[in-house]
Amino acid sequence: MRQSRDSAREIWGKRTPHPADQRWPARVDERVKEEPDRWVQSACVLCSNGCGCDIGVKDGRIVGVRGRAVDVVNFGRMGPKGLNGWEANNSPDRLTTPLIRRAGRLEPTSWDEAMSLIAQRTRDIRDRYTSSAIGFYTSGQLFLEEYYTLAMIGKAGLGTPHMDGNTRLCTATAAAALKETFGSDGQPGAYEDIDVTDCIVLVGHNMAATDTVLWMRILDRLAAPDPPKLIVIDPRHTATAEKADVHLAPKVGTNLALLNGLLHLLIDGGHADHSFIDAHTRGFDVLTEIVREYTPGRVEEITHVHPADLRRAADIIAASKGLVSTCLQGVYQSNQATATACQVNNLNLILGRIGRPGCGILQMNGQPTSQNTRETGADGDLPGFRNWANMEHIRELARLWNVEPDIIPHWSPPTHALEMFHHCETGSIRMLWISATNPAVSMPNLPRIRAILEKEELFVVAQDAFMTETTQLADVVLPAAIWGEKTGCFTNVSRTVHISHKAVDPPGAARSDLDIWLDYARRMEFRDKDGAPLIKWSDAEGAFDAWRECSRGRPCDYSGLSYAKLTGGSGIPWPVNEAHPNGSVRIYEDLRFPTDPEFCEHFGSDLDTGAPWDETKFRAFEPDGRAFLKGTHYRPPTEEPDAEYPIYLTTGRLVYHFHTRTKTGRSKPLRDAAPEERVQIARADAQRIGIGEGDWVRITSRRGSVEARATLGDIAPGHAFVPFHFGYWDGPGHAQAANELTLFEWDPISKQPHFKYAAVRLERVDEPSSKQPIQVNLDPEQTGGDPSLASAALRAVKGAAKAAVQAVTPGKPRAHLADYLGLLDESEKRLIKAFDQVRETHPDTPDVVTECKMFAEWASQATVSLQPFIARYGERLEDEPERLDKALLVQRKQAGFDLLRDMHDLFLLVNESLISVTVLDQAALALRDEDLRSVLENIRSHNDRMREWLYARCRQAAPQVLVVPS
Template sequence: MAISRDSVSDIWGERTPYHGDGQWPVRVDERVLEEPERWVQSACVLCSNGCACDIAVRNGRIVGVRGRAEDVVNRGRLGPKGLHGWEANNNPDRLTTPLIKRNGTFEPANWDEAMQLIVERAQQLEKQYTASSIGFYTSGQLFLEEYYTLAVIGKAGLGTPHMDGNTRLCTATAAAALKATFGSDGQPGSYFDLDVTDCILMVGHNMSATDTVLWMRVLDRRRGPKPPRLIVIDPRATVTAREADIHLAPRLGTNVAVLNGLLHLLIEGGYVDEGFVQQHTIGFEKLRETVRAYTPERVESISQVPAAKLRAAAEAIATSRQLVSTCLQGVYQSNQVTAAAVQINNLNLILGRIGRPGCGILQMNGQPTAQNTRETGADGDLPGFRNWNNFEHVKELGRLWNVDPAKIPHWAPPTHAMQIFRYCETGSIRMLWIHATNPAISLPNLDRIRSILGQQRLFVVVQDAFMTETAQLADVVLPAAIWGEKTGTFTNVDRTVHISHKAIEPPGEARSDFDIFIDFAQRMGLKDKDGAPLIRWRTPEEAFEAWKECSRGRPCDYTGLSYDKLTGGSGIPWPCNEQHPDGSPRIYLDLKFPTDPDYCESYGHDLVTGGLMTATEYKAMRPAGRAILRGAEYVPPAEEPDDEYPFYLSTGRLVYHFHTRAKTGRSQPLVDAAPDDVLQISEADADALGVADGDWLKVTSRRGAIKARAKVGGIDAGQVFVSFHYGYWDDPGRARAANELTMLGWDPVSKQPHYKYAAVKLERVDSPGTRQPEQVVLHPEDEDGSLSEAVKETAKGLVDAAKSLKPEREHTADYIGLLRMSEQQLVKAFAHVRKTHAKEPDIAVICKLFESWSQEAVDMLQPFADKYGEHRHGEPDRLEDALLRQRVPNAFALLRDLHDLWLLVNESVISVDTLEQAARAKRDKAFEDAIKQIRKRNKRQRRWLRTRIRQAAPQTLTVPS
């Protein structure tokens, strides 16, 4: 046995002070319970830091781990989760055989039975409803090779737009903010920047708990020569906040106001790097105008951050020479999340603190392989940071995969996770395949999520290592191999790629996610245009080589990497290619950003509403390799405390656990360190409620209730905090999952859910006293049955049966009917205006032409009405009745009739937009071509009407007639 330190009681270990780029001293952390026969290279997957480690193996079992001294990320260090989480591999709860639910009970099955059932259902749904009836919900725990294989299956094989993962819950905003500012994903900061910087700003980032080894690096800098100043923005007095030189504790949901206040002070104080801003950014004047109103006094009134403290933070940032800014869930899961994250980017940019040592931004990830979901397209975006809204990028993938680019989903924004579950709820998605994640505990508003997953019409496949709360609701459960039992690569926050070699065999019949995806593709018969197998690789290394070609020439260029190169030494950061053969720890050294319209990953959004910018609007900004400064006004949260629910709840992480504890909850030292959840409450609120440490509290929101013991102190009055780790798989016998309380809402840009604020009420209770909201039976032989559960199942069955009685129809027919009616009404309307205003020479001629165009549109749609059906509801009739009337022909009547025509044409335009997406999704080229032709004429009608109205209005409205 070799244990270098007790990382449970001594979380961060001894200090090794230092200063200098790459000078962090080595300290090897080790925890081995038996003498190993061999060591196998890997890296930890229990936080986003990506710490390199070696796995100790004896008799085909993992018996421990140690940090890799040569790795630049951790220099040998490991945190408590890394040193203990491997015990989950040996846990007897592991799933070892496929399971199929029959008559409400899981029965063991072989792989052929399970996979054939999945394939038959997928083929049936694809034939009956198109691939848009199939969705994938993946994880932040797979390897790059698995994500890429999944992305190609979904995008090029099936052509479904419905693919996302639980990384939407933790890292989507990082990607959205980087795209908004720099034109592409990819971190502009490096861990090496912490080695030399003189100022660190952490916004909503409790690094001491979420990234323990990175926190060790910060602490060692702070204990060495030339320590950097530390500014922390966090509502709670965490360990991180207590270490800070300046701690700002804003009211929940007010990050944008606080950050706008900092920007205001830096700009008004004259600290802007004018030369940098002018040469390397666009949008500064609009940003200045936006933040002008956010004086320290106004920020204090919104956020409760004292004006003096805000000024002190701004001065500390302004008078430093460098700046590393980081943020995490305190930004990403709160109010206006993308807007807030972008303002953090703006802080570094207006000061010119990017692209040089000690100056960088780390939009942190919540999970270890989250970066790879974004790179490979397993989160719904296109692989290689390509732009789904740029058809040239889609065609690149079509050539790479040898498929028709029309099949690759690009006709609408990728479907985000929360929308996927909404489609499942409405019956639009009929099959959902979930990999290595537990949405029955991790998603917000759990009662609603359980109801969605429990629908009889939704075929649920769960691929996992343990019988989670989500797996209990599945129709098929596939036993998956996990870390240590398979080979693959993954990429951490600062773009460092590590390889994890297979150390042991998975238990029983469990298979790697990679092998499961390959099997599915083969059984589905997925082919390219030439009839060859779509998935041309059979091993993870072959998949990695295929991915390298996909990444070639893109910001995340892996072409200089290989399995051999990643084996034996340190992880290597991308880009790694001919220009950077050893990788590039820092990017944007030349201050050229990937914002060119032909290269960028996104054209951007309105940060407040989420409205998409068009390619035309983006090109008009002429970014030309410059970063984009985007401002956003503060908007109050959607839910705030009131008389009935007077407290604000926030959720978050604990240092000892990860996600829903599938792994860390099966390591006894970590369980002993944090066996159950607690509710953090202020001293003032505890006194008012008569509550002491350890007392039971009932917490109720508008969506549900939980019970937890109180922990008094470390948080402001009116706010409470609970972690999100605890669910029901280890059966505590009471409601305790934090997401019983949270809202099913999301940020308009990144679509990340709002976990960080919910209005709740508190009540002191004598004991927990209530069962969990839904029984999850892990061991049916020990259960005597539950009448309430039986009643629930019966009720659910009746609801589903009632829904099934409603006749199904494809709603394409509704919009075909709607568009044909709109065009028929335009035929009548143009004829009406032509006759009413016959003395207007241009009106008679143009309206007759437009009348003929609309009639041709009606005729062009007839074949597709025959093919897909046609339903009519009378909306254009009602619009016509409300608008065009018989008027006495004069100048004002003409203006009003033109106005009404413009509104009627817009009715058609919206239907055309809607049907175009359907035509693309159906891959019906003739339908799409017809719709495009109608669109062109509608746009020309609308443009002429707008021009004619603008010409007529001044004279008509100013001179009496």
């Protein structure tokens, strides 16, 4: 064994201080068990930092790693996960052959049988239920080339809108906030900004644990003669907070109120850069009105942060010349996540601190390749940061892929992960393909998730390197190669692209995710519109070259990159193109942002409701390359402590583990450093409840209970903290997964789940008494599976969940297009009746007579045009109650007030018809039925004109009717 340090004990290593005018010095960290025969270039995949490293290989096995001194991300440094996590590659319980479930057992099979089954089930489900019954749930651990291939399979091969990843759990809010503020994803800051700034603000970001090498970068600046000021916002007193000049510990779920308070102080104190704001932003006046209410006193009432501390933080920010702002899961997974992350953006923007050294925003990621899911479209967005609501972007992508535009899902916002699982729950999604992630531990409300994955009618494919709580519930398990066993690229938070070369072969018959999806595409015979294979590459480099062309001209431009250029030196930050052949340390140096309507990735959203803006509303703000200063008011979380559940639970990461410990739990140094689940409790709360250090504690929410030993202190009173890493694959013997307790709800814009708050109660127990909810067979290839590993308790949950789903979707599944066609047909017939009735009631009002006659004719034409589609798609099975007739088809008299009421009722009836048209048009887009779309567009056009006339007529009549007595 040779190692530069025991990183489990010396987490961040020795300091290498440097002043702001010097580059961060190199320091090479290394840990090898045997002297390598050779070193292979790679980068670490065990946090979002993306540190360049080399893999040591001997006799075809990984024996160690070392940092790459030339790499701009880490200059040779590595954290404890990076130095130790590679041991998982050599774990004896790796999956090495495919498995198929037969009679309840997972049994070994061949690749041909497994892939043939998957392809056949895909075709069966697609043909019976359409491609919208198929979903893909992926990871932030794969490579760019794999994501792009998957995105093409899903979007251009199958045409399913259901594609997302566990990046929804960790980085969705980062992407959403960047789109809301700047019009596109892409980090406006760089790691290099830390080296020169004089002020750093970490919001909900325990960097010392989540991004250890980036924290080393800050520690080295703090140790220099000219250290930056550090402000940390976190309810826990972490190792990060220990180094802060100001530590603000807000009550969980109140981040937005605190940031509104900081903005209030900066604006009220005269520190806003008005020349920058006027030239480069939109929305400052509205933002100012919102934050005016958040005085230090009001902020204290909401957050429990003392006004003097808030003012001190604002003073530090105001007095600095630079500002690096970062945030992570403390923002993203909490109340009003996207709105809060936008306020982090606003801190920099109102001060004009962006686009230059020392001034940047890092909306951090939680995983090393999550940026690539967003870039390539594997998370539901469109590849190249294209706008799903911009039809020209759809056509551009269709030309690139040589497919018809209508196959690419764009008829509604992409389906997010929790909504996909809900579709699985109700039976709307019949096939779910899960790759390199473990939702049976990482998703919220685990009893519900397990019940969904166990549904008999849901065909689950899971590809992973190990048996997990998720693969245990799958119908087909595919053994996957992991980092070090395949070649590919990935991009970190700082937009730096690394290449990871294959160092060793995967064990047994395990295959790379890329090879699995290429095989699937061949078996499905996906074709472009000329009949050629849709996927035109056969290896990783071919996929990368195709991606380069897809990204050309977009914000994430890779067109100037190649495998050769990425090999041998440092990672390179995008955009890399003719204008920036060596990459771009930071973007927006020209202070022009990608908000032009023809170019932007997103038209924006309502920060409270999440409702997307359309292009017309977006253009009305005249963005013209300016950033948006969006804001809103604080609202309390949906679940707050009460007498029964008096403590706020929050969850998060440990420095030693990554996600559900699938890899880090198989590294002895990391497992020994953090072997079990713990619950962190404030000393005052522990004393009140009677809990001592190391005592067993039962934590109970409205969704379940877990048990863990207590750790006391370093957290605000009224709060408890549980890491989310610990599940059941290594057999704890009792319930311990934090997500047994969390809520199945999400942010209205980013759709990221709310892991950071749940009301719980704590009680001391002598020992754990709960049952382990699921058992995992770590070696099904040898035992042939064991149906007893699904516990009786879990089978009971499954049965209850199945009964609940049947209650929601009784009888034989059927498409409901016919029902809405019937609704629209009835609405138009009702309009005929209504217009005729109003015309007869008011014969002496000429415009009403003539217009209502014409409108009734239009409605009659609509009913005739719908009949061929009713014949094609079927009749409604249930009668629609004539609920509107009684309310809106009232026989009135010929009088001014009665005429106004009739116009009002007609307006409502026309809108009833229009919503049916809108719903049916979305379905017609999904079915690619252009004939139906044409008919619906004609009905919409007529009904829009009806509505406009009725609206104007009501406005015209109102003053005389309502003001003059009659």
